[in-house]
Amino acid sequence: MITGFLFRALDRKAILVALALMAIALLVPLSNLYLPASHPLHVPTHILSLSGKYLTYALLALALDLVWGYCGILSLGHGAFFALGGYAMGMYLMRQIGTRGVYGNPVLPDFMVFLNWKELPWYWYGFDQFWFAALMVVAVPGALAFVFGWFAFRSRVSGVYLSIITQALTYALLLAFFRNEMGFGGNNGLTDFKDILGYSVQARETRAALFAATAIALALAFVICSGIVNSRYGKVLVCVRDAESRTRFIGYRVEHIKLFAFVVSAMMAGIAGALYVPQVGIINPGEFAPANSIEVVIWTAVGGRGTLVGPIIGAIAVNGGKSYFTAAFPEFWLFALGALFVATTLFLPKGIVGLVSGGVARLRTGREADRIEETLQPEAGAAE
Amino acid sequence: MRLIILLSGLLALILAATMPVSADEAELRAVIAKFSEAKKFSQTEAVIEELQALGDTDAVPTLNALSDGLLQVRESDGAVFIIKGDGETVDLLDPLTREAAGTAPGADLRKVKVKNSIRRLIADVVSGLTLRARNSAVRLEAAETMFSRPDPAMIATLDGVIAEETDAGVKTAFMQARAAAVLQSDLPEADKLDAIALMRDRGGRDVLPILTAIGASTQSDAIRAASREAIASIEESMMFWDAGQNILYGVSLGSVLLLAAIGLAITFGVMGVINMAHGEMVMLGAYTTFVVQEFIRTSAPWAFDYSLAIALPLAFCVSGAAGLVMERGIIRFLYGRPLETLLATWGVSLILQQAVRTIFGPTNREVGNPSWMSGSFEVGELLITTNRLWIVVFSGVVFAILLLVLKRTRFGLQMRAVTQNRPMASSMGIATPWVDAFTFALGSGIAGIAGVALSQIDNVSPNLGQGYIIDSFMVVVFGGVGNLWGTLVGAMTLGIANKFLEPYAGAVLAKIFILVLIILFIQKRPRGLFALKGRSVEA
Amino acid sequence: MNERLTRSLLYLDGVSVSFDGFKAINELSLTVEPGEMRAIIGPNGAGKTTMMDIITGKTRPDTGTVLFEGSVDLTKHDEAAIAQLGIGRKFQKPTVFESHTVEDNLELALKRDHGIVATLFNSTSADQKTRIEEILDTIRLTHRRAERAADLSHGQKQWLEIGMLLAQDPKLLLVDEPVAGMTDAETVETAKLLRGIAGEKAVIVVEHDMTFIRDLDVKVTVLAEGSVLAEGSLDHVSADERVIESYLGR
């Protein structure tokens, strides 16, 4: 049973991508740690951290693609799952600070001492244990996605309505996490982390290890997603995207199909968030901002939705562009991003991957390329 | 803030009341001029008492200015002025007429010194003067002021004016002011009980602290019981007023939401397009207002009160044109793909925001209220601010006009036809692409108008639109598409629910609560309160 | 009555549904025996498709009884559950999964466990593969099995959809206008195909094409304004005054 799944998961493309990611996970940290700074192949630490961040974004985009690209659920709230995973990890990191905080309280994080809290709120219990925090990293986003999706899919909320309420969801969480009373550090969020699993988060070795962990997580996620989309379940996902009600009439429980994808996707987003936080050193409510979630959508679209490599390429390309632009022409980044949204939807509906594979196909046979162009994936909202 | 508005309102009233029948201006001026020689506090007090003896309410602005430290003497010639502004040079106003009387360097001016005891004296004198003013409105205001700052020393004065007073309303106000003073005094218990009864009849928020204080400080059981009972009775009626006030705030918020959402409802209803740049259309409208006001400030200051009337059509055109360009340039290529339209319009919204940020800067821009939109007034216990009131009226008018356009015009008919069955409408010879384009322009134009209104109550910044967009979505999703009444009901429900929750939960929690409620509501009615039904919707 | 109920595969009694006050189905009663083939004709808007919507759980009736196999109340189940009970449906407008291959379309429709775990982990067995081959053969699409369904012609899509119905292996097939857009030769073939299915499974066919109905040669129910106007052999109903009046014309 599992072997069948794995067998389907590891098609040629998945093996290639997974191997490439594994190689990156190994070589980049090694080059950072052991090659002299003058060496042409040396990866400086700031590039390592930056790339580590991009890889978490790639994981987030991959998660979104599973629901949007394959199942047609345009979630405008995936940033919320990312942030929740991030907060779970942040809480662990906060508790690791111990007495090294400004107020030196062994149990309470600084912001709680500052707010005059006397006791740790119950929902902070257990976060001093890594295994518990790691569990929460997937459990909390998963549970939220489950509850939300259960209601939404059962009532057949779909299309733009669903997009809008996912946006409302992350917006509500944004407002909630801004409140000091919530006990998550309010405006400032969680920061000033010291250790992760006993190693200093600032240390070069830790950073390299975090990078490697992210690349490996991405590789695993890729293989799992590949298994999912190559299975019959994955094909049903596409059916739901293209003709939801038809899928029902041949006996599939569309709400369960969607719910499963949504929950898996939310958990992946949570993991991405958890890997993100120790690498950037902070998590604050800003991560819940609706604009962030929409940006994830554009990474996916630029790379090519409905493919598994697309979102990874898109996330890295767009964020690379962002880093470059915000340094070189800070004024223009939003213009560029806005134009990217417009241009991608108008001219590149299949993203970079579609462009490349279309080009390759055109080289092979003219006719086949035309066919690919003609049958752009229909949109979920329109197809039914 | 409110106090300042109240005080300036009071001043304006006093001025209006006294302007035509100035008793003996020369005499007043002669006394006021003596302030320039008053170097000691005792001398200043003497001058004030002289003014009191004249018994003319015209002296009130001078006295108030004195109390505020704004009455100053020009060193060069010893003339007395009320000053305005601060810094290197200040504006001089005539102490009696408050007309501009030139400017002077700050260094050339000397403040007429006052201390707290003098301020108290001034307050007494001012109230004594105004209590006998010829205009009953002034007397009423004076009574209110005395009520809010009760002073046992004034009881005798009040007794005097109560005996003289002929206007029943003013008389009641005087008696209430007296009652407030009595409660602070050490008069016998019977008097205080009478005073409490009076207070109880008066009711209102401002009575409660007085009664609470007396209940807490008194030795007498009778007084304590009476005040407790009065408080209970007042609170009961207050609850009623509070509910009214909440509804009022809610309606006001609701009309803001209605203005912001109604254009969105149109574009969403007709085209199934979620326009994420809708908020930016609102923002464009607000910036249009800003530009119009800037222009008026520099070239035609007298027209300031008409700035909104000028801005309205302009904002409609600016945002409408932006919408038209957007529809023709982008959206029409994406019909049938609502999710991609959503993304593309989000891109447009980013571009517009950044464009405005580049042109006008990232900070808030100042948009002024024309005089007819400033201020506030009270009805019973309800506080109504004029600008909010205008916005309620305005959104009602916009709504009505829109209804008429949709119901009575040919364009409206075509629009409804397209909403209900696009292929059918197009095969009936309706040029659906143009209906789409103009519907989009109309929706955006209305957003622009909303921007003019919002510029009056909110900060005009590049993020203005973002602040409203999610709420507007909620209104549309809640109300359902294809029916303007749904939008109206949606906006009002959300507005009022929000304001009712706020006192219990605080603004942020209330908002979260509403969002969660809508998310739950959507489960029950996935297409809103007033959903269109039928196969075309399912398709 | 009771005996009719227990014997019948599908039993509709006094079913009504209205949309915004418009009665699309009005006191409709209909019984279909196991293995029976029934043709349903009627003017546009008679409520034929709506009747199928009711049977398959897409539309909930306002009043009335809808029973399957004498005991299962279909109004209490949703589309997926009804499909799993063994009611398959072909739509008036052909809908196949366009981005999947012809073969995948059939494979997805195959009758088997549709739960998450099964769809994720189970592979297609040899038996199931043979079944797909058979169906491909029946619907004459073997040579195009690896092509995307989007590339099929209109008629081929109709056939593929019928093939998907077969793959579902239902007890009752609801077929809405199967020959719309087909050539005469294809129409004859389709009639043959459907007749072949009947007997083993019950079939309800809605069609406007009278030659096709004649080819089927089964009991005909005429629907008009949401209720049954006449029932019997084609010759019997086409002699009925009211049927001529409202549907066939003179």
Ligand SMILES: Nc1ncnc2c1ncn2[C@@H]1O[C@H](COP(=O)(O)OP(=O)(O)OP(=O)(O)O)[C@@H](O)[C@H]1O
């Ligand atoms: N969901 C719905 N909402 C509103 N009206 C509906 C709905 N479904 C069906 N109707 C109406 O019910 C009536 C019956 O429609 P139905 O599609 O069942 O007719 P039909 O017999 O299949 O016609 P045709 O032969 O043209 O396919 C029509 O007038 C239709 O407009």
Ligand SMILES: [Mg+2]
């Ligand atoms: Mg039909």
